Amino acid sequence: MFERKTGRFTQITHTLSSPASGEGFSRVVHSGAVISPDGTKVVIASAADLAEGENKEGVAQFFLYDLTRKTMTQLTHMKGKSGMGHQHGPPALSDDGSRLVFLSTSDLAHDDHDGQPAIFLMDVPKAVVTPVAKATRCQLHSPSINGDGTRITFASTCNFTGENKDPGIPNMEIFLYNTATKVITQLTHTLRDFNHTPSMDRSGKRIAFGSDRDIHRGSNLDENSEIFLAIVP
Numbered sequence: 001m002f003e004r005k006t007g008r009f010t011q012i013t014h015t016l017s018s019p020a021s022g023e024g025f026s027r028v029v030h031s032g033a034v035i036s037p038d039g040t041k042v043v044i045a046s047a048a049d050l051a052e053g054e055n056k057e058g059v060a061q062f063f064l065y066d067l068t069r070k071t072m073t074q075l076t077h078m079k080g081k082s083g084m085g086h087q088h089g090p091p092a093l094s095d096d097g098s099r100l101v102f103l104s105t106s107d108l109a110h111d112d113h114d115g116q117p118a119i120f121l122m123d124v125p126k127a128v129v130t131p132v133a134k135a136t137r138c139q140l141h142s143p144s145i146n147g148d149g150t151r152i153t154f155a156s157t158c159n160f161t162g163e164n165k166d167p168g169i170p171n172m173e174i175f176l177y178n179t180a181t182k183v184i185t186q187l188t189h190t191l192r193d194f195n196h197t198p199s200m201d202r203s204g205k206r207i208a209f210g211s212d213r214d215i216h217r218g219s220n221l222d223e224n225s226e227i228f229l230a231i232v233p
Helices: none
Strands: 030-035 041-046 061-066 071-074 099-104 118-123 128-134 140-145 151-156 173-178 183-186 195-200 206-211 226-231
Touching (some): 099 140, 118 140, 118 151, 128 151, 128 173, 173 195, 173 206
Parallel strands (some): 140 195
Antiparallel strands (some): 030 041, 099 118, 118 128, 151 173, 173 183, 206 226
16 A cells, blocks of 8 residues: 555555466465545455465455554455456445445355356445346446445446347447446447446546447547546436
8 A cells, every 4th residue: 555645655465475376477366456435444355364264265355454443354255266256357445445346256145146247236344245237148347336335337248228139249338226226227328339447436427438439429430449428317
């Protein structure tokens, strides 16, 4: 962690040397980290035993580091080498770090998940996980959450609302999930195009994303991948 005011670095994890992989490189133990916007908590995706004895098998798990108390807590307790499926991208935190949204192929909700990617929402203080969206022979990417944890956006080729019936090649669209109503809304409606990597602001009213579609009708005629801003009511 880098503290801008003091110009100092703080090392949060202290693990032993990683065993070499088959290609001679050290195995990646810590695969991702995200800090809460209020700067009080860090969630780490790691296969290390960061909480002293809770992850002896070396399974990829999520850990919570409290920067105020200087304590490390293991949030997930998955079994088997599949772990958290954290390779699908870094998690996203609400302002106070109380809500975590992430992608995983593991059966975290214990509902006979078939190994397909799914987006989950975790109540961090309670370590309770709720599924947001599940993929069935389709793709899910890049979940992002707003400040108070009430809105989640992500990219997907799935047809959650009946509005993504692109014939032939699956179309990647931007979706919005309301955590209170549990309703998914499709925000983009393009044909055989690629809308990707959404990022939501604190209010949940602005979503920046990439797209190779001529969304503004004339501004992107060469269909190059550009950055667009969606204003959500």
